[in-house]
Amino acid sequence: MDLIDTIRPLAKKTPSKILMVVLDGVGGLPLTVNGETELAAAKTPNLDALAAESQLGLAELVGAGITPGSGPGHLSLFGYDPLKYVVGRGALSAVGIGVKLNAGDVAVRGNFATLGADRIVVDRRAGRPSDEKNVEVVAKLRAAIPEIDGTPVEIYTESEHRFVVVFRAGELNEAGQGLGANISDVDPQATGVQPMRAVAHDAVSERTAFLVNTFVDRAEVALQGEPEVSGVLFRGYSDVPHFPSFDDIYQLRAACIASYPMYKGLASLVGMDVLNVEGEEDALNGKVAALEQGWAEYDFFYWHVKKTDSTGEDGNFEAKVKKVELFDALLPRLLALKPDVLCIVGDHSTPSKLASHSWHPVPLLIRSDYGRKDLASRYTEEEAQRGSLGLRRGTEIMPLLMANALKLNKYGA
Amino acid sequence: MDLIDTIRPLAKKTPSKILMVVLDGVGGLPLTVNGETELAAAKTPNLDALAAESQLGLAELVGAGITPGSGPGHLSLFGYDPLKYVVGRGALSAVGIGVKLNAGDVAVRGNFATLGADRIVVDRRAGRPSDEKNVEVVAKLRAAIPEIDGTPVEIYTESEHRFVVVFRAGELNEAGQGLGANISDVDPQATGVQPMRAVAHDAVSERTAFLVNTFVDRAEVALQGEPEVSGVLFRGYSDVPHFPSFDDIYQLRAACIASYPMYKGLASLVGMDVLNVEGEEDALNGKVAALEQGWAEYDFFYWHVKKTDSTGEDGNFEAKVKKVELFDALLPRLLALKPDVLCIVGDHSTPSKLASHSWHPVPLLIRSDYGRKDLASRYTEEEAQRGSLGLRRGTEIMPLLMANALKLNKYGA
Numbered sequence: 001m002d003l004i005d006t007i008r009p010l011a012k013k014t015p016s017k018i019l020m021v022v023l024d025g026v027g028g029l030p031l032t033v034n035g036e037t038e039l040a041a042a043k044t045p046n047l048d049a050l051a052a053e054s055q056l057g058l059a060e061l062v063g064a065g066i067t068p069g070s071g072p073g074h075l076s077l078f079g080y081d082p083l084k085y086v087v088g089r090g091a092l093s094a095v096g097i098g099v100k101l102n103a104g105d106v107a108v109r110g111n112f113a114t115l116g117a118d119r120i121v122v123d124r125r126a127g128r129p130s131d132e133k134n135v136e137v138v139a140k141l142r143a144a145i146p147e148i149d150g151t152p153v154e155i156y157t158e159s160e161h162r163f164v165v166v167f168r169a170g171e172l173n174e175a176g177q178g179l180g181a182n183i184s185d186v187d188p189q190a191t192g193v194q195p196m197r198a199v200a201h202d203a204v205s206e207r208t209a210f211l212v213n214t215f216v217d218r219a220e221v222a223l224q225g226e227p228e229v230s231g232v233l234f235r236g237y238s239d240v241p242h243f244p245s246f247d248d249i250y251q252l253r254a255a256c257i258a259s260y261p262m263y264k265g266l267a268s269l270v271g272m273d274v275l276n277v278e279g280e281e282d283a284l285n286g287k288v289a290a291l292e293q294g295w296a297e298y299d300f301f302y303w304h305v306k307k308t309d310s311t312g313e314d315g316n317f318e319a320k321v322k323k324v325e326l327f328d329a330l331l332p333r334l335l336a337l338k339p340d341v342l343c344i345v346g347d348h349s350t351p352s353k354l355a356s357h358s359w360h361p362v363p364l365l366i367r368s369d370y371g372r373k374d375l376a377s378r379y380t381e382e383e384a385q386r387g388s389l390g391l392r393r394g395t396e397i398m399p400l401l402m403a404n405a406l407k408l409n410k411y412g413a
Numbered sequence: 414m415d416l417i418d419t420i421r422p423l424a425k426k427t428p429s430k431i432l433m434v435v436l437d438g439v440g441g442l443p444l445t446v447n448g449e450t451e452l453a454a455a456k457t458p459n460l461d462a463l464a465a466e467s468q469l470g471l472a473e474l475v476g477a478g479i480t481p482g483s484g485p486g487h488l489s490l491f492g493y494d495p496l497k498y499v500v501g502r503g504a505l506s507a508v509g510i511g512v513k514l515n516a517g518d519v520a521v522r523g524n525f526a527t528l529g530a531d532r533i534v535v536d537r538r539a540g541r542p543s544d545e546k547n548v549e550v551v552a553k554l555r556a557a558i559p560e561i562d563g564t565p566v567e568i569y570t571e572s573e574h575r576f577v578v579v580f581r582a583g584e585l586n587e588a589g590q591g592l593g594a595n596i597s598d599v600d601p602q603a604t605g606v607q608p609m610r611a612v613a614h615d616a617v618s619e620r621t622a623f624l625v626n627t628f629v630d631r632a633e634v635a636l637q638g639e640p641e642v643s644g645v646l647f648r649g650y651s652d653v654p655h656f657p658s659f660d661d662i663y664q665l666r667a668a669c670i671a672s673y674p675m676y677k678g679l680a681s682l683v684g685m686d687v688l689n690v691e692g693e694e695d696a697l698n699g700k701v702a703a704l705e706q707g708w709a710e711y712d713f714f715y716w717h718v719k720k721t722d723s724t725g726e727d728g729n730f731e732a733k734v735k736k737v738e739l740f741d742a743l744l745p746r747l748l749a750l751k752p753d754v755l756c757i758v759g760d761h762s763t764p765s766k767l768a769s770h771s772w773h774p775v776p777l778l779i780r781s782d783y784g785r786k787d788l789a790s791r792y793t794e795e796e797a798q799r800g801s802l803g804l805r806r807g808t809e810i811m812p813l814l815m816a817n818a819l820k821l822n823k824y825g826a
Binding site (some may be wrong): 003006007010052128224250371372373374375386388390391392393396397398399400402403404407408409410412413 | 442443446447448449450471475476477478479480481482483484487496499500502506611764766767769770771772773794795798799803804
């Protein structure tokens with residue numbers, strides 16, 4: 001049984017406020033056996049003081065040994081079982097570049113390809129064009145294919161050979177259906193053969209197959225004369241996932257405070273309002289200001305820090321340590337708002353030793369007035385092992401925050 | 414997969430005896446950050462000595478953040494997934510006042526109401542009559558409605574405006590069905606309108622709808638002349654949940670030793686014999702005597718202490734501490750019986766700080782000859798964090814007790 005289905009009938013509206021701080025990719029690894037992780041190496045007086053009066057534990061976002069992508073990691077934090085609520089690659093790409101999707105729309109990931117004589121695929125990535133070339137080709141396609149048979153077509157640049165197409169469904173039919181996404185790939189995943197024709201696997205996807213095949217044909221016409229970027233291949237079609245909203249499940253008015261489009265997109269998929277953040281890049285000061293400004297209006301705040309992940313992805317241990325210390329310096333401003341429940345957690349680990357996301361559980365901290373004495377004394381991976389929360393599934397975090405905010409009724413009499 | 418289904422084919426009968434002590438609501442909270450809980454504040458030399466040679470851990474009865482009612486909390490302790498085995502409000506009310514239900518019966522919660530001209534509901538709680546008035550009205554209804562069309566009708570007083578009706582199914586039909594409970598409410602949950610007519614949502618519930626509607630009509634005739642208690646409203650119908658019995662799952666002859674009707678009712682739902690307890694209220698001495706007397710006859714004993722919960726519900730930290738100490742003083746008499754497996758646990762936490770049930774895990778202690786060295790040295794929430802059992806689902810407790818009693822065969826070859 002889905003935890004969401006258990007929680008939903010118990011949730012109640014109260015004035016208490018929950019602040020969930022997501023330090024992206026915060027979990028780390030020591031560079032040498034039994035050495036210190038980035039969190040342990042960082043000087044974090046404010047986090048240490050907070051940890052001493054909080055409950056700690058560890059969270060696995062998807063499952064044992066599973067390295068979460070940012071999408072599943074965040075969905076798990078928001079309480080949605082990431083094995084059940086799947087954001088398809090097409091939709092994630094669209095959301096990741098800030099495109100708002102509506103029910104019934106279909107988002108598709110495309111690759112530019114080089115086609116030779118008789119439309120034979122010569123290079124499935126069109127020689128990896130530059131991002132500038134990508135933008136130029138997308139502009140050409142936008143001009144050539146603004147719509148197909150009355151269906152609006154939107155084309156977005158992603159990077160190199162990658163782009164995204166959104167087919168807008170417009171009004172849904174009486175059964176509430178728009179465009180289906182159950183069609184076969186255009187990308188043959190091989191060279192020396194022609195692109196394939198998309199075939200619909202159900203009735204509601206028939207129009208989508210027609211749109212995709214027409215797009216392929218018209219793109220090849222528009223790209224005639226291009227030496228390398230001469231065709232398009234598609235795979236990874238997604239209809240727009242239907243998520244029960246935060247308001248519907250938790251009775252929470254929820255706000256997202258993040259800088260990067262992907263996180264804002266994920267938050268809006270689950271019904272959060274995305275607050276405006278002033279400033280460049282991670283804009284931590286702008287994010288604190290946005291939190292302060294929005295504080296009165298919402299019950300739940302998702303507050304995202306990106307650079308703990310980026311520095312880990314760069315394999316830069318020292319830089320990641322510094323980003324943790326930067327957050328620590330800001331922490332008093334968050335505490336000054338006196339959230340009833342404060343949670344600090346990551347959406348996955350990104351150890352600089354691996355220079356990538358990893359499967360390691362992330363340290364979880366929950367501060368409320370209803371905690372027991374905890375044996376953990378710092379917000380680090382090692383201390384979190386001694387915490388009272390134990391090792392948790394990511395989807396257990398939201399129920400714990402709701403409980404600590406006294407926003408859940410008793411289950412059964 | 415339900416743990417019960419895994420356990421059932423492995424269970425075997427042996428002479429070993431299991432004693433499960435349920436200290437109702439025993440889990441607590443410190444009154445100040447990092448302070449002591451009720452258990453930690455209590456002086457418990459006997460429990461401490463026991464803990465030093467036991468396995469400890471923590472148990473979550475329903476799930477992360479979920480505050481269990483007494484029903485789900487106990488079902489979980491008995492090994493029944495409380496999200497799957499649901500005791501409806503009607504059945505729980507009946508069970509709670511000590512009414513034995515049989516398969517096919519339907520139990521219904523009723524409210525007395527005040528009806529005005531044209532049967533318009535004026536007060537859905539009939540001005541909250543006194544308990545004495547409730548008893549008087551129930552007597553009147555019992556005289557007026559002993560049966561409907563051959564179906565025996567039992568009416569029980571609960572408190573104020575609340576009463577319970579049990580429609581007895583008698584012999585089941587060939588499909589094993591009695592009365593269904595899938596009918597709509599009589600209670601309009603509003604004033605200024607008439608009570609609604611119950612409508613059956615399936616064939617097996619059609620007779621129940623007829624019984625309920627006839628009851629409503631005949632009750633209004635019987636109550637003519639009453640100024641306030643002039644009608645009845647119904648919602649919360651429950652057919653009798655079918656629980657595989659303790660004997661069936663675990664091959665255990667099980668006895669319940671408790672004082673309060675609700676706990677005795679829950680135990681009898683799962684097929685335990687309810688032993689007689691002499692004495693008033695919690696009657697701990699009477700419960701020890703009942704245990705000593707029944708010791709030879711049963712394999713499993715559910716031994717319930719209520720006051721650890723009541724004092725927590727009252728928000729009385731010191732009184733709860735005292736109730737823990739009272740139990741500690743009795744513990745040697747339980748140990749003198751030399752149970753092969755002794756378990757001490759709660760059905761949920763009831764911190765006096767919250768003066769209500771809470772979601773916090775309960776400390777779990779298991780003493781058998783087959784434990785490892787354990788880092789926990791007292792039966793407290795804090796020490797239990799260091800225990801070898803870890804953080805468990807409530808439904809894992811019965812399998813652990815069965816295993817420690819050497820009552821489970823190997824799974825697979």
